[in-house]
Amino acid sequence: MRGPGEHTYDCQQCGACCCNPDENRSERYIDYVEVTRRSALASHPRLLQRLTVVNASGERHMRLRGAEQRCVALEGTLGLRVACTIYALRPAGCRAVVPGSKECRRDRRERGIDFVK
Numbered sequence: 001m002r003g004p005g006e007h008t009y010d011c012q013q014c015g016a017c018c019c020n021p022d023e024n025r026s027e028r029y030i031d032y033v034e035v036t037r038r039s040a041l042a043s044h045p046r047l048l049q050r051l052t053v054v055n056a057s058g059e060r061h062m063r064l065r066g067a068e069q070r071c072v073a074l075e076g077t078l079g080l081r082v083a084c085t086i087y088a089l090r091p092a093g094c095r096a097v098v099p100g101s102k103e104c105r106r107d108r109r110e111r112g113i114d115f116v117k
C-alpha cells in the first residue's frame, strides 16, 4: 500500500511491528501484544499455551523470542519475507497497526528496514 512520502509499505516484506519496540526494550518491558479473553486466539487453548505468556498481573501477551524480540507467531526474515502464522486469529493490537502510520515508520526505522519504493 502507498503511505506518506510515496513509499510502499509491504507488510509481507517487513514484520517490524511484530517486534518489541526500542522504548520497551530500554525498559525491559516485554508485554508487547496483549491477548485478551475476547481475542479469537483465546478460544484455541493449545495455541494459546504455545504462543503466549502470562505476566505477574495475570495479563496475557504474545510470547517474544530471540534477539529481535519478535512475536513467536512471526515466520520468515525481517525486511525480506515474513508471515503471521495466526493471521486470522491475530490480536486486536495487531489489527490496529496502519501501514505507513507514524508507529509503522518508527518500527521500521528501529528495525533498520529500508523503505521499498
Ligand code: SF4
Pocket (backbone or CB within 6 Å): 009, 010, 011, 012, 014, 015, 016, 017, 018, 097, 098, 099, 100, 103, 104, 105, 107, 108
Ligand atoms: S511496520 Fe508497517 S509495513 Fe511493517 S509490518 Fe508493520 S504495518 Fe506493515
Ligand code: SF4
Pocket (backbone or CB within 6 Å): 017, 018, 019, 033, 062, 071, 072, 073, 074, 075, 083, 084, 085, 086, 087, 090, 091, 094
Ligand atoms: S500475532 Fe501475528 S501480526 Fe501480531 S505481532 Fe504476532 S506475528 Fe505479528
